[in-house]
Amino acid sequence: xxxxxIGNKIKEYFSEIGMSQMDAAKVLDVQQxxxxxxxxxxxxxxxxxxKWNKAFGFRINWLLTGExxxxxxxxxxxxxxxxxxxxxxxHDDYIPVIPARLFRAPDINIYEYVMSSSSVExxxxxxxxxxxxxxxxxxxxxxxxxxxxxxxxxxxxxxRETTIINGEIYVVDTKSQGMFLRRLVDNGESxxxxxxxxxxxxxxxxxxxxxxxxxxxxxxxxxxx
Numbered sequence: 001x002x003x004x005x006i007g008n009k010i011k012e013y014f015s016e017i018g019m020s021q022m023d024a025a026k027v028l029d030v031q032q033x034x035x036x037x038x039x040x041x042x043x044x045x046x047x048x049x050x051k052w053n054k055a056f057g058f059r060i061n062w063l064l065t066g067e068x069x070x071x072x073x074x075x076x077x078x079x080x081x082x083x084x085x086x087x088x089x090x091h092d093d094y095i096p097v098i099p100a101r102l103f104r105a106p107d108i109n110i111y112e113y114v115m116s117s118s119s120v121e122x123x124x125x126x127x128x129x130x131x132x133x134x135x136x137x138x139x140x141x142x143x144x145x146x147x148x149x150x151x152x153x154x155x156x157x158x159x160r161e162t163t164i165i166n167g168e169i170y171v172v173d174t175k176s177q178g179m180f181l182r183r184l185v186d187n188g189e190s191x192x193x194x195x196x197x198x199x200x201x202x203x204x205x206x207x208x209x210x211x212x213x214x215x216x217x218x219x220x221x222x223x224x225x
Contacts, residue, residue, distance in 0.1 A: 001044065002041075003044070006038040006044070006055050006063065007040055007042075007064060007115045007181055009165075011018070013070075014039075015072070016161060019036045021039065024055075027056070028051060028052070028055050034092070040113055042064040043064075044064055051201035057190070058070060063136045073194060079218075081224065094122035095122060095123055095132065096114045096117070096120045096135070097114075097120060097123055097134070097135040097136065097152075098110055098120075098134055098137075098155075098179075099121075100137055101181055102179070103139045103178055103179045104149075105178050106178050108178075109212050109213065110134075111212075112174070114134060126154055126219060131156055131218075132155060132218050133155060133157055134151070134154075134155040134215065135153065136181075136215075137151070137152055138151040138152075139152060142180075142181060142197055142200075142201040143181055143195060144196060144197050145196070146169075146198070151214070151221065152221040153171065153217050154173055154218050154219035155179070155217060156170055159216050159218075160208075162214075166167060166184065167183055168184065168216075168217075169181070169217045170182065170216055171214075172191065172193070172211060172213070172215075173212040173215075174206060174210050174211055174212060175212050177206075182194055182195055183195075184214075187205070187206060189208060192205050
């Protein structure tokens with residue numbers, strides 16, 4: 001993959017999570033022009049790749065070569081995070097957590113239910129992740145060992161017009177079977193759901209007509225217990 005294509009992939013990802021070049025520059029502590037140069041085809045060096053890996057979780061080898069998965073499988077996206085240590089935040093800024101009991105509830109618009117509920121648990125937003133609207137606790141072992149049971153997922157709802165990045169991880173709210181955490185492949189009229197744990201969770205396909213909401217996993221949080 002060329003440096004230009006790598007930059008385009010990062011642009012698409014930033015667009016989905018609502019991160020501007022200025023936001024990225026602040027996270028990286030660089031000038032916006034430096035971010036623009038990388039996104040528009042300047043090849044990553046080892047130092048810049050390491051910095052972007054630490055800030056956003058992109059794999060260093062992917063940034064350098066375009067080969068392999070786009071994201072780290074562990075530390076860069078699974079950041080330790082103290083959910084209690086945020087006294088500066090007003091509770092109105094906190095983000096709802098999807099109740100675990102709703103993960104297998106069919107034919108419920110989870111987004112509308114949670115956003116309108118006054119009784120669901122709420123947690124403080126994470127500064128590293130832009131515009132995440134919901135949290136969900138990883139419900140099982142389908143995506144282990146990358147995403148383990150109990151990890152907190154930071155989610156951002158995407159529109160039906162947004163391009164699915166094939167092979168990336170999403171949470172999908174369906175009419176027939178509730179919610180699934182899986183890698184997705186867009187087949188046009190349907191989606192293929194792919195688990196990390198292939199031994200126990202085979203691939204399956206559902207039509208777009210069965211989909212209520214799709215959420216991009218913009219970050220993975222490991223609470224300090």
